[in-house]
Amino acid sequence: MKNVSIRHFEQLIALERHRHFGRAADSLSMSQPALSRSILTLERNLGVTLFLRTAQGPEPTGSGQVLIKHGRRILAATAELQSEFLALEDKGQTKLSIMCGHYPAELTIPEALSELMRSRPQVQVSMEVTDWIRSAELIEKGVCDLAISELSATSPKIKLASELLNNRELFFVVRNGHPLLRVEHPGLDDILSYPWVCSHIPARVAALFGAGPLAAGDFDPDSGNFIPKIIASSVSTAFKLVRENEIVGVAPMTLAYPHLQHGELSVLPFRADWMHLNYGFLWDAQKPLSAVAREFMKQVRAAEVRLAGEEQAMREALGL
Numbered sequence: 001m002k003n004v005s006i007r008h009f010e011q012l013i014a015l016e017r018h019r020h021f022g023r024a025a026d027s028l029s030m031s032q033p034a035l036s037r038s039i040l041t042l043e044r045n046l047g048v049t050l051f052l053r054t055a056q057g058p059e060p061t062g063s064g065q066v067l068i069k070h071g072r073r074i075l076a077a078t079a080e081l082q083s084e085f086l087a088l089e090d091k092g093q094t095k096l097s098i099m100c101g102h103y104p105a106e107l108t109i110p111e112a113l114s115e116l117m118r119s120r121p122q123v124q125v126s127m128e129v130t131d132w133i134r135s136a137e138l139i140e141k142g143v144c145d146l147a148i149s150e151l152s153a154t155s156p157k158i159k160l161a162s163e164l165l166n167n168r169e170l171f172f173v174v175r176n177g178h179p180l181l182r183v184e185h186p187g188l189d190d191i192l193s194y195p196w197v198c199s200h201i202p203a204r205v206a207a208l209f210g211a212g213p214l215a216a217g218d219f220d221p222d223s224g225n226f227i228p229k230i231i232a233s234s235v236s237t238a239f240k241l242v243r244e245n246e247i248v249g250v251a252p253m254t255l256a257y258p259h260l261q262h263g264e265l266s267v268l269p270f271r272a273d274w275m276h277l278n279y280g281f282l283w284d285a286q287k288p289l290s291a292v293a294r295e296f297m298k299q300v301r302a303a304e305v306r307l308a309g310e311e312q313a314m315r316e317a318l319g320l
Contacts, residue, residue, distance in 0.1 A: 003042065003045040003046055004042065004046075004067065006074070006075065006078060007038075008038070008042055008071075009067070009068075009071030009072075009074055009075055010028060010071075010075065011024070011028060011035060011038055011039060012039075012050065012060075012064065012067055012068050012071055013068055013071055013072060013075070014027050014028050014164070015035070015039065015051065015058055015060075016058075016060050016064070016068050017164065017167060018057075018167065019056070019057035019058055019059070020057050020058070021035055021036055021058065027151070027162070027164045027280075029161075029162065039051065046063075048061070048063040049061050049063065049064075050063055050064035050067065051064055076301075079294070079297075079298060079301075080298065082294060094122050094123055094124055094292075095123065095124050095125075095126070095292075096116075096123055096124070096125050096126070096145060096146075096290070096292045096293055096296060097125075097126040097127075097143065097144045097145050097146075098125070098126070098127050098128075098144055098145065098146050098147070098148065098296070099127070099128045099129075099130060099134070099135055099138045099139075099143070099144040099146075099147040099148070099149065100127065100128075100129055100147070100148040100149060101129075101130070101131065101132040101135070101148065101149040101150060101199060101279060102129060102131070102199055102232075102234065102235050102238075103199075103235070103251075103252060103255065103277065103279065104148045104149070104165075104166075104279055104300075105127075105129040105235075106235045106255055107166075107252070107254055107255065107303075107307060108165075108300055108303035108304055108307055109127070109148065109300070111299075111303040111306075112296060112299035112300040112302075112303050113125060113127070113296070113299075115299040115302075115303075116292075116295060116296050116299050119295065120292060120295065123292055126144075128143070128144065129234075131199050131200055131231060132149035132150035132152075132153060132199060132200065132279070133153065133200050133223075133225065135147035135149040135150075135153045135282055136153040136154060136155040136160060136282070137155075139155070139158065139160065139282060139283060139284055140155055140157050140158055140284075145283065145289070145290065145293050146281060146282070146283050146289070146293050146296070146297070147281070147282040147283070148165070148279065148280070148281060148282075148300065149279055149280075149282060150199070150200075150202060150278055150279050151164060151278050151279060151280050151282065152202035152203070152204065152225075152278065153282060158284050158285070158286065159284070159285040159286060160282050160283070160284065160285060161281075161282070161283050161284070161285035162280055162281065162282050163280045163281040163297075164278070164279075164280040165279055165280040165281065165300065165301070165304050166252075166277045166278075166279050166280070166304055166307075167276045167277055167278055168252055168253070168276065168277055168308070168311060169252070169253070169271075169275055169276055169277075170250055170251065170252055170275045170276060170277060171250070171251060171252070171253060171256060171267045171268070171275070172191055172248055172249070172250060172267070172268040172270055172275075173242060173248070173249045173250075173251055173256050173259070173260070173265045173266065173267055173268070174194075174242060174246075174247075174248055174249070174265065174266060174268060175242060175243050175244070175245070175246070175264070175265060175266075176263065176264070176265065176266055178246055178266070179246065180194065180248070180268055181266055181268070185269065186268055186269065186270055187270070188208070188209070188270070188272070189210075191216070191248055191268065191270060192209060192210075192214045192215065192216040193214075193215050193216070194215055194216065194246055194247065194248045195215055195216060195217075195228075195229035195230060195245075195246075195247045195248065196216040196217055196228040196229055196230070196247070196248050196249075196250060197228060197229070197230040197231075197232050197238045197241050197242060197247050197248070197249055197250075198228050198231075198232075198238065198249065198250040198251075199228075199231065200220075200225045200226065200227060200228070200231070201225060201226035201228065202225055202226075202278075203223060203224030203225050203226075204274075205226070205274045206219060206224060206225055206226035207224065208274060209226060212226075215229070216228060216229060216248065217229045229247075230247065235251070235255055238251075239251075239255075239256075239259055239265070242265060243259070243264050243265065248268075249265070252277055252311070253311050253314050253315055253318075253320070254307055254310060254311050254314065257314045257318075260318060261317075261318075267318070267320065281297060281300075
């Protein structure tokens, strides 16, 4: 189809994932009007409607779903082609330096690294697990080739390229017997009245929390990010603190599930549009990624797809 480009497929997939023109445009590093015009032009060229504009956000039509389905395959094949082509020119590459936030470090990075080492046993990997706010700094300094972190990170010195990996739902979790479990419909103000343990929360979300300081944490006056009362060194440490204290944890289902299944923790009945992950790849847009880095990214994408299926089964098991 001569009217559909690789960029169009990326836009369609981003819009289907976010169900919001603004957030989809941000993930593509373009303006919302530009994305809207591109989708509208594509619809006119094809003579079909690809998305219905509903109160709940853009909803793909049958035609849109077909394009998105094939677009995923085309983008995956394109990425594989690029990876293999670069591998022919980059067989000598033996090092990879990555930075990842706490959630991806526990979720998909170990599986992806295992697969990478099977295919490239000669590669030496350096990995730093740290809060996402350091990701841009580490890329600027050349400490890491690639970051897997919250995509709100910005840099005044370099242009960052990005790719969204995971925007699945987050949940507030507390120990069984926590006072919040006795509140029939806990609101955000109720939850903010207890200490939180998690990573820094980006300003786009923190703006919804009102004025600080709060029991949950406080705001960074320079960035506007929310600094939780406790920033744990690892996810396992965070869950231990939640199990043993009246502390609120923030976690994706795939990490919280074992603790929920064993009755150690409970999910608070609170849902909000902003309660979603927003992590993905970040790298210096002016520096070409090595074949090793691209191969690693391919393995992370595959692990994310498998994780999505596992998470759906977990939510069904818990009735969420």
